Amino acid sequence: MDQDDIEMEIDGEDSLDIHVVTPGEVVTRDSAFMRGHGTYTEDETLVASLAGVVDRVNKLISIKPLRTRYNGEIGDVVVGRITEVAQKRWKVDMNARQDGVLLLSSVNLPGGVQRRKNESDELQMRTFFAEGDMLSAEVQAFFQDGAASLHTRSIKYGKLRNGSLVTVPSALIKRTKSHFVTLPCGVDVILGLNGYIWVAKHVPISPEQANQPDALYHNDNEPIADQEREIIARVSNTILALAKHNNFINDTMIVYAYEAGSSHRVKDILKPDISQEIVQTARAQFQEAQQH
Template sequence: MRMFERRQLVTPGELLAEGDYIAGENTYKEDNKIYSQKLGLVDFDDKKVFVVPLRGKYIPKVGDVVIGQISDVSLNGWSVDINSPYKAILSVSDVTGKAFSPKLDSLTKILGIGEIVIGKITAFDRSRDPTLTIKGSGLGRVSDGLIVNLTPTKVPRLIGRKGSMINILKRETGCEIVVGQNGRILILGKNPKKVELAVKAIKMIEEQAHISGLTDRIKSFLRAGRGE
């Protein structure tokens, strides 16, 4: 038995469904009853019950593209702040592609503290810190652009179904946008007004992610902004 309609607001501990259901993301099962773990929107997929959270921290997942900031330099690599409870490790061999000799090379000359990188998580198993690579298309050091923060749980909403939302954003503003799964978004654009418009649209998505019909609202917002 379902206690809620689809896409309704629920709080932690609220009873979502009873009986023959499967507990999906952000829910837990006890005595054949499914409860929510988080404040979010409940949804059903056949027998699966899950909650789309409204806020939360980023937990690394292998294959995720993230935007990180170098926070520390060690002997054989860097520590990267990826806006998560766990800092990512970027090893020097991954960056230079050859053996590293402390005599000839200097780590800080390649990447210094505070620099921004786009990386991909290559390994993470909760008992060890995640490892990062910056080798690959679209990855690497960032030297230009604007970084905007978004609650990591709302990244899927920013991308939209099959990238529908982010494509609208790119098309209407003419900016290049890189979305890190950790809630950091890089905006590259020549026209500062259009960059500002993109930032405003992202803030709007953050605020209204839980209300249906968002894509249309963003579309009309961007069109109105362009007309100014």
């Protein structure tokens, strides 16, 4: 099967209600509509400033681009990397238009969940998060200039270990109920809405471990067996294969694609013809499941 066959298969369904616009195109002349993201008004008409799909919610019209940097929303789960340790804050690279800010006051520190941060905490900030550390966090608020303020005030969030990072375009990640998933193959996946995905060994946290002062911020990986490494690599490559074919990514899609690629060797998953076949099989399975 080649590219044309995929195209044929997808054509016909849903293609009618996709309204594609390009920059400078008039979306509507009706002044009853409000302008949302990706639009501007000129002479009472609503004009698109992006190439994408028109998204209408009641009277609000916005354009959804299909390839763009991450635009955060409050409550989003993101995966990021510390780029800088500054005064009472960390700067976090999260594939957005500016680095995110993680304030010292928005992290849980060892020894008591809620306590005031004092000067000694400020001095040892680098022992919690140093440059290059990966973390998962939630978008808490936005500053005036559009930079995101993050927080890790939950047991779910915090430093990431025991795994590898996969980066995909942020538009591919679908918003779902949970972005923390444990796959049937025994691998934990954190689907950051910013397009950073953390694939890691599943490590159950026992309550007494969580209370240990060192538990949150230590830098040591658990022992990972060769077999576990292979599964992590397989899941990573499966996600990359989905991204290569611009397919949306959620937990079910990863599971389907993982199953579809299970007969191939890990390194073969990213070969053009094999990845195509895997994505196609997974898509077909997903659509079938949707109809039931």
